[in-house]
Amino acid sequence: MIKWAAAFIGFIIRGLAGAIVGFVLGSFLDSLGGSGSKGGGGSVFSDFTRQSVSPADFELNLLSLCSIVIKADGQVSQRELDYVRQYFLSTYGKEKANTIFKTFNDVIKKREISTERICTYLAQRTRYEVRLQLLHFLFGIAQADGQVSKAEVSKLREIAQYLRVGPYDFESIMAMFIKSADNAYKILEIEKSATDDEVKKAYRKMAKKYHPDRVVMENEAIKKGAEEKFKEVQKAYETIQKERGMS
Template identity: 30%
Template sequence: MSLWSTLAAVASAIQASGAQLFDRIANLVGGGEARNTFAFSAAMIALSAKMAKADGVVTSDEEIAFFSLFDIPPGEERNVARVFDLAKQDVAGFETYARRIASLFTEQPETLIDILDGLFHIAKADGYVHEAELAYLERVAEIFSIEERCFQQIRARHVIDGADPYKVLGIERSASDAEVKRQYRRQVTESHPDRLIARGVPEEFVRIANDRMAALNEAWRQVSLERGI
């Protein structure tokens, strides 16, 4: 059974008690990378569904962005949609979901950053991040214990025009040329698709890595031109 079919089967078995989904996944697949992959996918589905309602309206752009972010195999769309709809309908609030997800990745905080990055991608699908969506993302970041500087770095990566390249790189303007180079290389290494997959991000979700790399490379291009390095 595929990842998507299994998620749908688990969600169906617990009758939309979404906050329990992650416990069931952990029990179903045990520990290690397999659990992380299932948990990551379930987290993205659940939090995306909750965020889609954050501004009061679930738009087609947001749902399309969600499905485009995953490279869902033909025939599995219905299973993913089933979990997405169950999460939208669940009476449990998004904070309950976020806390349960955070507890699964206490030793892998980078994965929580990957999840938040994906949520930003979906939030901007209709052209900009709505105020209610930004408040949602800030609260999720708080529950995930993501520092404000890191949150601002993620946010800057998703600004279509006029993003501060130093924020995208996660470094101060006062940093030396050598420090900027080291930070850029560190960020590129951490954003490589292989690193994300090793953290449990499904191969179907590597668009996160590709978009992140593009933002980092553009920020580096701007900074290197400005500094002549």
């Protein structure tokens, strides 16, 4: 497809900015040929973005963040690559996914990417709910090889800061992927010393934040992500209930 070829050429010449320009121009040329309306249903994040960022821009930046996380520990894990590939397959279908993944492989191998620049761009143009979902997705990539390394946690924390995701939300999402003694409390964003009433209040707050009914859209992938986080919140609350004998 023209847009991905143009994005790759632009990336080599002018970095991320060139890739974005190339992608947009290529998308326009694709649409003239009628190919832009065919294929998959678009990025699972696209319905959450503000009008100031196009789906094409968002997807290109998403590709870059995926590569940053995969390279965070100094090695490119095949399991992490497969995780990203599966996302593309489920979102776009086999033919388009293969084209996208070729560009993705080139990005990983050939160019260093500015984490701050990408995240600042997204933070200014996406809603907070998207950034939480995006961070959750990136943690999924890091965990795909069986564990989230210290280097990956450090990079994900940096990404979260640039995305303007609050520290409590970051710790809550991280606790869904990295198990610890106080995991349930971290997911509910409270201290272990919290009273029973504070635990119940925290649960209601987190259940409301991650309840699938708050994701008003038809995209099944986003709904599934919301359901997974909601289940983790429920599980955390039930764990604390059992520990404390709460009713």
